[in-house]
Amino acid sequence: MIRLAVTSGKGGTGKTMVAAALADISAVPQVLADCDVDAANLELLFEPRRLTTEEFRGLAAARIDPERCRDCGICADHCRFGAIVRRNDAWEVDALHCEGCGVCTYVCPMGAVLMEPRVCGEIYTSATDRGNLAHARLFPGSGNSGLLVTEVKKRAASLADGADLLLADGPPGIGCPLIATVSGMDAVLIVTEPGVSALHDLERLVTVCRRFGVRIFVAINRFDLAEDICARIEDYCREEEILVAGKIPFDPSVIEAVRNGRPVTRKESPATDALRELRENLFSELGLR
Numbered sequence: 001m002i003r004l005a006v007t008s009g010k011g012g013t014g015k016t017m018v019a020a021a022l023a024d025i026s027a028v029p030q031v032l033a034d035c036d037v038d039a040a041n042l043e044l045l046f047e048p049r050r051l052t053t054e055e056f057r058g059l060a061a062a063r064i065d066p067e068r069c070r071d072c073g074i075c076a077d078h079c080r081f082g083a084i085v086r087r088n089d090a091w092e093v094d095a096l097h098c099e100g101c102g103v104c105t106y107v108c109p110m111g112a113v114l115m116e117p118r119v120c121g122e123i124y125t126s127a128t129d130r131g132n133l134a135h136a137r138l139f140p141g142s143g144n145s146g147l148l149v150t151e152v153k154k155r156a157a158s159l160a161d162g163a164d165l166l167l168a169d170g171p172p173g174i175g176c177p178l179i180a181t182v183s184g185m186d187a188v189l190i191v192t193e194p195g196v197s198a199l200h201d202l203e204r205l206v207t208v209c210r211r212f213g214v215r216i217f218v219a220i221n222r223f224d225l226a227e228d229i230c231a232r233i234e235d236y237c238r239e240e241e242i243l244v245a246g247k248i249p250f251d252p253s254v255i256e257a258v259r260n261g262r263p264v265t266r267k268e269s270p271a272t273d274a275l276r277e278l279r280e281n282l283f284s285e286l287g288l289r
């Protein structure tokens with residue numbers, strides 16, 4: 001099975017549009033993973049039927065036991081994150097700010113601070129007409145999205161029996177969720193667009209992906225909006241020996257498809273043609289038929 005992640009240097013480049021299009025036209029047995037857990041929306045495009053729902057517990061958070069607390073305030077003095085606050089004449093942990101470092105449990109002379117697991121989101125498996133999908137929802141204000149991505153990938157792997165392709169819609173950027181997504185993948189398709197900052201983001205993303213030994217491909221979305229910068233992106237890819245597997249033109253049908261919550265490839269259009277060509281190039285490089 002080939003594990004392929006679709007990523008981008010920043011949000012808004014059309015990454016999910018490309019991932020959804022590949023999922024829609026892949027024509028190989030596949031399992032899908034929505035690793036963009038901070039803004040998961042593959043499920044909006046594929047009308048999944050929910051199979052399982054699980055709580056996601058992230059790192060523990062502190063809680064003060066009011067029965068044992070003697071109101072000395074030592075814990076608040078030592079909390080570097082300002083998470084221990086005074087409310088209703090008592091010390092309390094503000095869970096939104098607690099980073100789970102545990103210092104308060106160490107300094108409290110009364111043993112009044114407990115570390116407890118906190119529910120940060122939910123993990124789902126679902127069936128779609130384009131294969132099984134592992135996805136998740138992170139509750140507002142919750143962290144640990146890298147940990148959640150790892151859990152989503154594990155669920156996707158557990159659904160992958162008989163699949164030739166694990167296709168992940170990755171997060172934008174180069175942070176912890178991206179690293180959790182790329183780790184263990186065979187290949188990464190970076191979706192970029194012609195812009196000076198997008199080129200800079202692409203360079204940073206390539207540097208990070210290279211550390212994981214994955215094959216790297218690039219797709220340039222809306223390439224015809226600034227052909228001079230598009231040429232610079234292609235020059236950069238040539239120098240780095242990265243295949244530009246596809247170039248997708250600006251196409252109002254993409255906006256219409258996004259508005260209607262459908263993969264763009266459900267209708268014939270210049271973008272659909274370009275996405276089919278991208279799929280051919282990419283899958284042929286990856287040995288997928």
Ligand code: SF4
Nearest residue numbers: 069070072073075108
């Ligand atoms: S250090 Fe312990 S006893 Fe002192 S305020 Fe904090 S929880 Fe209460």
Ligand code: SF4
Nearest residue numbers: 079098099101102104
């Ligand atoms: S666990 Fe760390 S961040 Fe959370 S309240 Fe205690 S000292 Fe502050």
